[in-house]
Amino acid sequence: MSEARVTTSETARAVQFAESFGRENLELREVPAPQAGPGQIRVRVAAAGLNPMDWYMTSDAATAARFGLSLPVGFGTDYAGVVDQLGDGVTGFALGDRVFGGAMSRAVADYVLIDTTGTIAAGGQAHHTPDGVDDRTAAVLTIAGSTAAAALAVVDPGPGDTVLIGGAAGGVGVFAVxxxxxxxxxxxxxxSASSAEALRALGAEPVVYGDGVVDxxxxxxPDGITAAIDLYATDTALAARELGVPDxxxxxxxxxxxxxxxxxxANAAPGAIEEIARLAAEGRLRVPIAASFPVEQFRAAVELQAGRHVHGKVVVEL
Structure with missing residues (x-):
């Protein structure tokens, strides 16, 4: 495993699976620095946010193949940083622009290439980081924010609704609440009982999950709930059915x-993630960062996030 810092523009660091999948096989490697091609920007990554999907989809070769991933491959999807190279034909971005977005299984690296017309899963995606949002915060917005926005679009909450959210203190939950x-x-x-204070700080009324949650x-x-979002499995959804919420x-x-x-x-409405970034910039949406690690300590960051008991988001800084 190489942990050397970048010394020239020709090399870079990247957390990768080199020979086999499974998070225990991640390595911090020195690799050739990527170069922007036509229609691409290169982003010098400042921070990368971790999500459950990162280690799930790279847990073994069969699962990785379902997501179109093969060795060698990187790790992490959410990123934030600065545009430091432009490919031919790029419009809408300039050198020095602060950006954030998603690049599936490539984000925990010194540099990431983004196709300006791509998607998170194919080519990557970039958005301008608004003033008032630092890189650590921007680096955790895309996956969790888009997922929360898509979930809310399904149940369409509004005044008069009482919404039950399961897994409310997790990475997506802090946005959904x-x-x-x-x-x-x-x-x-x-x-969990330990998440009560964090949930109250977000504006939710906490309830302990598990046996007896319906009661x-x-x-x-006592007047009932009208909608439910299950961010973990199906227990909350089944409880909502028992409480009379329509499917x-x-x-x-x-x-x-x-x-x-x-x-x-992936089905979040166009503009949803920009709206979330705007709310964060205005201070109307809090983005709890549970822990931040330098890239040399990426393994501790991955294990903390994979434990699924962290309240808020986990960030790797580069």
Whole structure:
């Protein structure tokens, strides 16, 4: 494993799977610095945010193949940084522009190439970082923010709604709670007992998940709940059904139930992530950073995020 810092413009650091998948096989490697081709920008990455999808889709060769990934391949999707190279034909971006976005399984690296007309899964995606949003914050917006926006679009909360959100203290949950509150809804956030204070800080009323959650929600909301977002599995969705919520106002992101429309960040409405960035810049949306690690400590960052008990987002700084 190489942990040498960049010494010339010809080499760069990248966290990669070189010979086999599984997060225990990640390495910090010295690689040739990528060069922007036609229609591409090169971003000097300042920070990369971690998400459950990062280690899930690279957990083994078969799963990686389902996402179109093969060795050698990088790690991480969310990034933020500065445009430092422009390919021929690029419009809308200039050298020195601060940008953020997603580049599937390539983000934890000194440089990332982005196709300016691409998608997160194919070529990458870049958005201008608004003033008032630092790189660590920008680096955690794309995947979690897009997923939360897509989930809210399914259940469409508003004034008069009481929304139950399962996994509310996680990376997507911190966005979903606040977006639902900004839409005027009351939010009950299901999580561990240790997440109660964090959920209250986001504007949610906490309830402990697990056995007896239906009774606990009934006690907290005797007039009932009207919508539900399950950000972990299906327990919250099934509890919502038991509480009388119609399937059309329930969604999941990590599992599927017959009759319930799942949400996918790739289907977020155009402009959704720019709106989330604007809300963050205005201070109307808080983005809790649970922990930040230098890239040399990437393994600790990955293990912390993979534990799924962190309240907020985990960042790797480059």
């Amino acid at each position: 606040q977006l639902a509150r900004l839409a005027g809804a009351r939010v009950i956030g299901a999580g 606990r929600v009934r006690a907290l909301a 059309g106002r329930i969604t999941t992101i990590a599992a599927q139930l017959h009759g319930i429309t799942p949400a996918n960040g």
